[in-house]
Amino acid sequence: MCLFCEIINGNIPSTKVFEDEMIYAFKDINPVAPVHFLVVPKEHIDSVNGIHAENSKYVSHIFEKIPEIAKSQGIESYRIINNCGSDAGQTVMHLHFHVIGGTELGEKIL
Numbered sequence: 001m002c003l004f005c006e007i008i009n010g011n012i013p014s015t016k017v018f019e020d021e022m023i024y025a026f027k028d029i030n031p032v033a034p035v036h037f038l039v040v041p042k043e044h045i046d047s048v049n050g051i052h053a054e055n056s057k058y059v060s061h062i063f064e065k066i067p068e069i070a071k072s073q074g075i076e077s078y079r080i081i082n083n084c085g086s087d088a089g090q091t092v093m094h095l096h097f098h099v100i101g102g103t104e105l106g107e108k109i110l
C-alpha cells in the first residue's frame with residue numbers, strides 16, 4: 001500500500017485538516033510556508049496521468065473543498081501545486097495537491 005493510502009487508513013499518523021467520504025487533507029511533514037497542506041483522494045490514483053472519466057469526481061471534489069479547507073487554516077490566498085511524474089518532482093505516487101500560503105509567496109515559475 002502506498003504511503004498516502006497508509007496515511008488515509010490511519011496506519012501512519014498525520015495531522016488532519018479535513019476529511020470527508022471522498023478526500024483527506026493533512027499537513028505536509030516538511031512545510032515550505034506557514035500553511036502547507038496536501039489534499040488527496042481516498043481512492044488511490046497514481047498521478048494526474050491516472051485521472052479518467054470514472055474517477056475525475058475526486059478531483060472536482062478536491063477543488064470544491066479547497067477554498068473551505070484553506071479558510072479553515074486561515075488563508076484565502078494560496079498557491080496550488082501538483083507535481084506529475086518524477087521529472088516534475090513527484091515523490092509520492094498518490095495524486096495530491098499542495099496548498100501553500102500564509103505568507104507572500106516567492107518566485108513564480110509561471
Ligand code: 5GP
Pocket residue numbers: 003012014015026027028029030031082083089090091092093
Ligand atoms: P511531491 O514531492 O510528491 O509533490 O510531494 C510529496 C509531499 O509529501 C512532500 O512535500 C513531502 O514533504 C510530503 N510527505 C512525504 N512523506 C510524508 C509523510 O509521511 N507525512 C506527511 N504529512 N507528508 C509527507
Ligand code: ZN
Pocket residue numbers: 001002003004005006044045093094
Ligand atoms: Zn495510495
